Amino acid sequence: MQLIGIVLLLISVGLVVGPVGAVVYIYKDDLSGLIIPPEVKGLVNGDSSLFINDNSGNDGDDSPFGSFVQPEFVSANIDNAARTFSVTVNLTNSFTIDLTLNSLSTDVDTPDRQRITAVGLSNPYVIAPGESALVTVEGSWTQTGEAYFMEHYSTSEAADVVLVNTVVDVNGVSVELSEPIQITVPMSTSGITVTG
Amino acid sequence: MPRQINYVALVAGVLTLVLIAASVFVPWWQFNVGNPALASVNFSPVNFNLALFNTILTVPIIWALNLACLLTLLAGGISLLVYSVLPTKSYAKSLLGFGYKKPLYAVILFMVELIVLYLSVTLLTGVNLPLIGSASLQLPDILSGGITVKVAVSAFFNWTFYFAIAVVVLCFAARVYHRKAAKPVTSISVSSTN
Numbered sequence: 001m002q003l004i005g006i007v008l009l010l011i012s013v014g015l016v017v018g019p020v021g022a023v024v025y026i027y028k029d030d031l032s033g034l035i036i037p038p039e040v041k042g043l044v045n046g047d048s049s050l051f052i053n054d055n056s057g058n059d060g061d062d063s064p065f066g067s068f069v070q071p072e073f074v075s076a077n078i079d080n081a082a083r084t085f086s087v088t089v090n091l092t093n094s095f096t097i098d099l100t101l102n103s104l105s106t107d108v109d110t111p112d113r114q115r116i117t118a119v120g121l122s123n124p125y126v127i128a129p130g131e132s133a134l135v136t137v138e139g140s141w142t143q144t145g146e147a148y149f150m151e152h153y154s155t156s157e158a159a160d161v162v163l164v165n166t167v168v169d170v171n172g173v174s175v176e177l178s179e180p181i182q183i184t185v186p187m188s189t190s191g192i193t194v195t196g
Numbered sequence: 197m198p199r200q201i202n203y204v205a206l207v208a209g210v211l212t213l214v215l216i217a218a219s220v221f222v223p224w225w226q227f228n229v230g231n232p233a234l235a236s237v238n239f240s241p242v243n244f245n246l247a248l249f250n251t252i253l254t255v256p257i258i259w260a261l262n263l264a265c266l267l268t269l270l271a272g273g274i275s276l277l278v279y280s281v282l283p284t285k286s287y288a289k290s291l292l293g294f295g296y297k298k299p300l301y302a303v304i305l306f307m308v309e310l311i312v313l314y315l316s317v318t319l320l321t322g323v324n325l326p327l328i329g330s331a332s333l334q335l336p337d338i339l340s341g342g343i344t345v346k347v348a349v350s351a352f353f354n355w356t357f358y359f360a361i362a363v364v365v366l367c368f369a370a371r372v373y374h375r376k377a378a379k380p381v382t383s384i385s386v387s388s389t390n
């Protein structure tokens with residue numbers, strides 16, 4: 001009876017020491033490999049394949065992140081009578097998972113902080129890895145903003161505007177930019193349909 | 197003489213083996229970051245992994261500890277099964293003592309690891325992770341660079357955790373039932389005298 005107790009004790013010890021000892025032996029030349037997964041090591045060494053899809057069609061683009069955050073303009077519709085507009089852009093998902101663009105909203109102000117318009121996503125979008133999707137944002141502008149814009153920028157080729165209260169929600173990760181972002185909008189009518 | 201069997205231990209042994217198999221595939225506790233999830237933590241004593249962008253990251257030393265826990269539970273389950281059909285043998289109590297505590301150790305180990313994980317994250321980042329339920333966590337400024345970043349997270353215990361508790365209770369019941377199961381069967385012969 002004592003013998004079986006000793007055997008069971010040895011089994012208990014062996015079942016723990018065996019796997020742990022084997023793994024320590026395998027990684028004896030690189031003990032950091034015991035606690036750092038190879039994928040994380042690759043990431044530290046600049047291998048972004050964990051996050052970035054190689055087949056996303058970013059030929060010559062060194063920054064797949066950039067292609068996601070810099071949408072390509074496709075078209076725009078402006079309804080002067082209703083003071084509404086919609087802008088459609090092409091977004092490419094360079095990541096290795098589905099991206100769900102739940103919401104995007106921002107207020108657009110003049111440089112001296114008069115409200116021109118508020119912009120929001122028309123509806124949520126799901127973009128598969130490596131795929132592109134046409135994303136439409138909608139907005140309506142204020143009469144004050146219109147008057148200000150016509151007064152200052154009617155003959156300009158570009159207009160300076162400030163984005164404030166910008167909130168983006170992708171896959172449940174909500175990013176709220178507390179600082180205003182100043183951007184320059186080209187005043188071109190190419191690709192824009194005006195009604196009303 | 198009918199063979200004595202500790203049926204409670206038999207069921208406990210079988211369910212211990214079922215628990216091992218289930219725990220490999222269904223984590224006891226799951227934590228998701230994002231909705232749909234960008235990252236998730238899947239946690240059971242026999243399988244702990246971090247899935248990031250659908251890629252499972254395995255830490256070799258944790259994998260070894262998981263394997264050790266799996267083998268220990270397996271040994272416990274098998275010893276319970278052997279004991280259950282031989283409860284009157286001289287070594288039966290040793291087998292029972294070896295087997296019935298293993299699921300309890302697994303549950304205790306799991307709870308300790310979960311509490312350590314929870315406290316580590318809370319103390320290191322200042323973020324209060326939910327152990328159960330959903331929340332929107334605001335990352336500290338030091339992590340988000342002054343931008344307000346809120347992350348939808350959710351955590352929940354799976355059925356395997358509750359199943360493990362049931363197995364622990366059953367294993368202790370088997371220990372209690374041992375006194376009855378190991379009692380030698382007394383046969384009474386009645387002879388009629390004329």
